[in-house]
Amino acid sequence: MMMTAPLTHLSHPRELVRHFTPNWFTATMGTGILALALAAFPWPLPGLMQLAEGLWWFNMALFATCTLLYAARWIFFFDSAVRILNHGVACMFFGAIPMGLITLVNGFLVFGIPHWGGAAVRIAADLWWMDAFMALACAWFVPFLMFTRQEHALENMTAVWLLPIVAAEVTAGSGGLVAPHLGATDEARGMIFFGYALWATSVLPAMGILVILFLRMVLHKLPGKDMAVSSWLSLGPLGTGTLGLLTLGSAAPQVLGHSAIADAAYGFGIIGGVILWGYGLWWLVVAMLTTAVHLPTGLPFNMGWWGFTFPLGVYSVATLKLAELTGMGFYAVLGGLFVILLAGFWLLVTARTLPGIYHGYLFQAPCLSSETGLRDPDAAEAVR
Template identity: 55%
Template sequence: MTFEQMRAVSLGLRPLSRLDSPREVVRQFTPNWFAVTMGTGVLSIALAQVGRSVPVLHGLAEGLWLFNTGLFVLFTGLYAGRWIFFFDGARRIFGHSVVSMFFGCIPMGLATIINGFLIFGLPRFGSAAVEIAHALWWLDAAMATLCGIAIPYMMFTRQSHSVDQMTGVWLLPMVAAEVVAVSGALLAPHLTDPQSQFTILTVSYILWALSVPLAMSVLVVLVLRLAVHKLPHASMAASSWLALGPIGTGALGLMTLGAASPAILAANGLERFAGTVEGLGFVGGLLLWGYGLWWLAIATLVTLRYLREGLPFNLGWWGYTFPIGVYALATLKLGTILPVPAIHVFGVALVVLLAAVWTIVAARTLRGAWLGELFAAPCLKAEHGSPQGDTIRTAAF
């Protein structure tokens, strides 16, 4: 760096970029960045849940949703630009055993925006918000289904995997469908046509089934991997929390779908099943929530161990936010069903934790993006002969 460049940086006139040119932002852009929209979106929803009677908190939540929507549009443009201008490099992601998993972040990030249209957009835009959410939901359902099938197929046929290198990142493409299922449960009651409500409800249950059983099977293998091969590299520390994501979302999905089902089933002549479906939603949600307590405890202990040994920052830190967020939402939802005040208090505490973690990670991400440190596509490094282990450690987690 020249003296003039150092002087400009010290004056705050330009970033200390590690990129050769601004075009590198597009060339190096990967779906990992959509984890930012997942974490920001779930925080906006969680704040809205605990701040219903607090105008300032609800306003903050709505502001975060608008900001997150802008981020999603920006990231979509950048990633589309990579495919348009750097097609050969962009297509290498399909053969990368880690970065390809992050395709699941795209439909999950969009799901938080769809939920925001129902929470924040409905009071401001009326029925137009529901129409937008409805159209986006079908697009999101298609993307989540494609991701949940295509990425595992590539894992089976063209990618190189080993149990000792396995982490919770495997879950990302598989859990997208259940996240969209939760959005479907929120959307269906807002539709005016009973048949449309029933269609969304049915497809949401199918999406839940496409995701949760598969995620549970992956968690079995993950427990074995951790017992035999111990903890992954510190750069993948946040992946310890990813297991909480499908558990929390699965619980939230069952309870939300169960709550929406009675009225929709009754409107379609299926009221005889209403009580059963609602009861299964409560019992299933409670069981999954209890299972999540174990993973919450394990992830906390693992993180404390990593902190003692040193925890390098990377985009993977966003992996702390979404799992905490969906488990907090599941806890708050359970608190509205069970007359146990401690559950609601626990849910609020998790939201406070989420807000604190988000603030730290967002600040570090903003600094890293400004300096150009976070724009690196491991699939491009792999083409120059980086070992498998190195590309895993330089991935978003």
């Protein structure tokens, strides 16, 4: 069979850039967390670390490509790009940029140190500080746009609201991994305390959003099938919140010495982590049930399907970290099973994404929905 030409659903190849939005960074989030989860897999398998490192390298190329394309949109199509600030859904995905970057930061520690030693640590630390300020910008300014420029209604609310908020706690959890490699330095101590501030900046507002989301589902029932996958995003702040407490708590004695503060941070990390993990389990079951309700009628594919990956991935890594710190075997078993499920989701979503990239029908910016960027109206409907 003869292969069709690429990007046939776009009226012009430049439409790929004009319609490129931050939601593509969710692919870097999902790919990066899979690499890290495979590296932490509790049952060693031949070639698994090499596969994980290969995914990390691939993810660096993917992140660089997404960055170049999105920067090009702002340079060459500024009037179109700026419209995202008024869009109540697309704007939420700004948080995906720092969250995608942090998977690369953590990868420098897991995969980079064996190759480059201290240079990999320095790269990770510098990128971490940059990521922290990006995450804070998302946490402050995207909600402010919600308050001032965008139109929102409770019945239309989904867990997508969490995306700009959660980025800061993802960065916080990474700080607990980077800091011990810096030794008992002022930078490492600052990273620990700033990490706790980032954690609070994110987890506490996210808890409020989850309460509102619960109310929305009670009053207006489950989201429609086109947004059903967004229910998995509720797992994100609880998985990353758990991981943040565990990594910061376990790093504190190494960076701060065995002081009262460090000992308290270590104990609070485990107890608090277990509590948040249990809350996350509740939302995980709700996400599974929501998906199961819509499966008989079919879930239309869109880029939101990448929501299957990162929230489950951070929850998996947090579960394996609990196994390490508590010595409880059931956490290791559950974490391993979650990683296997994550790998299955990643393969499924990647297989559905690649044709959409090749043919071009996934490049449809919601903030330009009133315009015609696609040749095929059926393809436009498929990505909504």
